[in-house]
Amino acid sequence: GAGVSQSPSNKVTEKGKDVELRCDPISGHTALYWYRQRLGQGLEFLIYFQGNSAPDKSGLPSDRFSAERTGESVSTLTIQRTQQEDSAVYLCASSLGRAILQQYFGPGTRLTVT
């Protein structure tokens, strides 16, 4: 079956522009996570969706970052007025549900802000 997919795989944008990153989780997975990995660093938690519960947004670094999820399917991460420090790989992961800790990751979107 299909794994987690993300698009685009690469995105180059100018500073100040808005970008939208997309994640398609594995069908049936109710939990969805977004992470950021800056060059040479580990995975930084951004936001977590579980079913119809209010998302855990505790990792979003600023109000320029937002994310939405349509039901238990597609999620989009939006970064407004991008800055150079937003350059990173943005990873999406999904899992079967609450307290199912094994996450399945997508290949990531590499964002470069020039």
Next chain:
Amino acid sequence: DQQVKQNSPSLSVQEGRISILNCDYTNSMFDYFLWYKKYPAEGPTFLISISSIKDKNEDGRFTVFLNKSAKHLSLHIVPSQPGDSAVYFCAARGTTSYDKVIFGPGTSLSVIP
């Protein structure tokens, strides 16, 4: 403040020998730990996990050891193979959210043929 630490950014091991990747954590309330492997240009993939009620879990060439008193865990790969060359992330179940996992910064393993 980093709650999950992997103090060795990189490690090189000869093929056939043992690879030992270390991870330290600061929060004694963590109750579940996982290791993920990541190849370049791919997302991390789950490798092995351990509950805090155990001190060892084994899966083929991979064994994870947990020392709760020292807040330390390690991943052993025996024998190491060139295909094991990847970045390895240690992760722990967070306490602020039962569903959230906190990742360490990763250790890059190179297995030399």
